[in-house]
Amino acid sequence: MKAKQILFIVLIISFNFAMSQKRIYIDEKGDTLSKSEIKPKLNKLGNTLNSWTYIGKDGKKYIKLSDKVYLKGNFDYEMIKTEIEKITNLELADSVTIIIQYYYKDDFCTDERKDNVWSRGEINRRKSFIKPIKKFINAKDMFFISLFEKGIELKNKKNNEYFFSDENNFFRDNIFLNPTTCGSYAAIKSNGETLIRNGEYRADWFSNHLIDENWSLFFNDEKD
Structure with a gap:
């Protein structure tokens, strides 16, 4: 297999992993919300809310909101x-x-x-x-x-x-x-x-x- 083909496969795997990685949304009160529930709050980012994204010990990506703008x-x-x-x-x-x-x-x-x-x-x-x-x-x-x-x-x-x-x-x-x-x-x-x-x-x-x-x-x- 050629190097370009290997690189392409690696990129595809990495992309699929990133897309499939589960995201957990936590609002400014500490409550876990679904993607649809958090969406109205995400629209307030930069005004009354900000966020911090991190990978938890469970390997999931967490997006935590804060009102400490x-x-x-x-x-x-x-x-x-x-x-x-x-x-x-x-x-x-x-x-x-x-x-x-x-x-x-x-x-x-x-x-x-x-x-x-x-x-x-x-x-x-x-x-x-x-x-x-x-x-x-x-x-x-x-x-x-x-x-x-x-x-x-x-x-x-x-x-x-x-x-x-x-x-x-x-x-x-x-x-x-x-x-x-x-x-x-x-x-x-x-x-x-x-x-x-x-x-x-x-x-x-x-x-x-x-x-x-x-x-x-x-x-x-x-x-x-």
Whole structure:
């Protein structure tokens, strides 16, 4: 049998396995629903709900919904700034607002194989999309960085870099506590106020949350 024929058969088997793999849907209340029952909720993804997909110990694919699209908190700004400086070997400007785009290990958003390896080609394609977004954010005198959970291998260059590993999982353990398909964002102000958005989004759109009238929608009670 020729190599091309073998490869074709392997691809067919893999495709059939993926299609036949049973999916279990769990809503934001923890209830298991059928595909038809969950469908109206799936239409709310990105607005009031987000999701996390994972493979259970039983080999089944679970899609779990969450209503934690937005979270807020107050963190030690100096500690966060110091951790970023350790990771990047850069010195951040005093009191600069920090925007973090966070990628989770085992995320099915961009990799159905879930190999947790970002090749140089994948990184370059992603950066081509992010480049104008990063420029937009930096023009607002904000610091932007993409962090990847420990366990994700980055095949990137080291010069002019803004893709970094959260090598000690400091940010995963302290800020990004809720793994979400297609990642999360955090905006951290110098006073420690921190807004987190879970789920697929864009960093430039997220930066608009820092406009005073938008920010006050989340933190107004702290100012009363």
